[in-house]
Amino acid sequence: MKAVIIGTSGHIDLALGVRDRAHGVSFVGIAPGSPDEDARSFFVDQLEAALIPWYDDWRAMLDRERPDLAVIAPFFHLQSAVARECLQRGIHAFVEKPMATSLEDLARLRATHAAGRAKLCPMLPYRYHPEFQAAWLAVKEGLVGEPLVAAAQKSYKLGTRHRMYTRRATYGGTIPWVAIHAIDWLWWFTKGGLAEVVAAHTTAGNRGHGELESSGACFYRLANGGAASVSFDYFRPQAAPGHGDDRLRVAGERGVVEVMNGEAVLATHDAAPRRLEREEPRAIFLEFVRHVETGSPMRIEPEEAFAVCEVALKSREAADRRVPVKLR
């Protein structure tokens, strides 16, 4: 299977980091998503990936290499257009989230995907994180009862970010970029049960990052009458261990399951709180390659990925307009 990389602005390490285990996949080309991406120096300097042939123009690369699969991570506002062109050419797309930064782009991408046979997978890898999978299994098995209240947290270090992040037009916003993972958790755990969103975000405290929202919160009414909260921020101090502080707590009549510090803990009425067993970590890119080759199931299917992206964009709208937005 021939693979290419288009753009280096997102988590291409999800693919390159497991390159040695991607048997049968050869990376035949790499190109920036746009001329202003500075991708070449990033690659040569930081990823030592110069052994992959370099192209200045990704369309020329596709014309010449005719790859089977593309890893797509340009500036975020370009993701949907690049993914669409790949899908139209029959190239399977492993595409950074948010797959689109506007509802219009998302609708176009959905239609293009539906019209063809190429497969698509978003870089929403948490369903393959063992602690989240363990928590989800506990909920799926009914161990906490119907999920009635949930609280999620995404907290990242800000550092100094590329100018792409400093403009809504190229970045898309912190809800679609950061909070989308928490939205994915909630969508997954509640079986798509998010009914309405209210949200807020602010650029205050963003340390010179222009339009980038430093922090905010989303509130979701659940279809079952419950409620879910998401807190997101770039305030994780530089001196703290690790880049992110991901948390999820889901509770119901029978108990509480919680993910924190890379562990999942279940508390129920009949036993003391206990750590849940975790599966071996799986790489979403390898799962996608296998899916393309054999049709094996993915934990996140395209329709769910589109829905999660839609909720993220509508949550951003709720924050921008300061009004509740219906989700179903």
Next chain:
Amino acid sequence: MKAVIIGTSGHIDLALGVRDRAHGVSFVGIAPGSPDEDARSFFVDQLEAALIPWYDDWRAMLDRERPDLAVIAPFFHLQSAVARECLQRGIHAFVEKPMATSLEDLARLRATHAAGRAKLCPMLPYRYHPEFQAAWLAVKEGLVGEPLVAAAQKSYKLGTRHRMYTRRATYGGTIPWVAIHAIDWLWWFTKGGLAEVVAAHTTAGNRGHGELESSGACFYRLANGGAASVSFDYFRPQAAPGHGDDRLRVAGERGVVEVMNGEAVLATHDAAPRRLEREEPRAIFLEFVRHVETGSPMRIEPEEAFAVCEVALKSREAADRRVPVKLR
């Protein structure tokens, strides 16, 4: 100083538990807040407080004992009326939260308090909990910067509760009873900066407790553009250690402070996360007694207590009506 107890439906242990240290305070009477309270058996059986003279009628008790101070904890819907009568008689009131279960009752209580000279303190004791005080001091000293995002959690065990809890008319609701503590934290940490609320609550999963809301969430827009989330529930499993699982996280440009498991932890850019030193625990009842005797300052003044109660009642309204409610 002569003290009485009216009602046993709330946290009268906040006073009785420190009775030995309340020098100069003698408890001269105890009475139910209403005939249907079953207070006498509760007292005789559970608190071994029978040494305090028993009255069937709290007004008769006030007439006869002419106390200086009343500990007020009847069925929750009666709190404001009992507190008002005490204040009108010049009796200082240590009153269970929510001090009123309707905005009308709250307005009456405020007016009565303003018209007299008797002092008032709500049973909102967290400002005297060492870990919350430590976290608040860190925020006050600017160690996290302007608070821009906050998330709070109140989670209690449900157990089997008195029928008073099963009716909105007597109980008032889980937001004014449970979430009010988190509202108090947010009000305190943001200097009253709560600008708008959206909320949800549900009776699902309440294990036969009628109208009692098992869980829910509140979302607050902050006056500075930030956002705060509150998650509350009665889903803490019976087998979990301790009754409650109180959490608060407040973050800004400079760092993150967090309360969990009775500890406060501060993370800033220049140092690894560290536990904050905690003062010796203080009892809010003893602080109130000293305040009455000497005029020493309280960490929660009546105006703030009224404001916190008002936010709680408006948050309940937001949840009932499913619409945003302005707070300023």
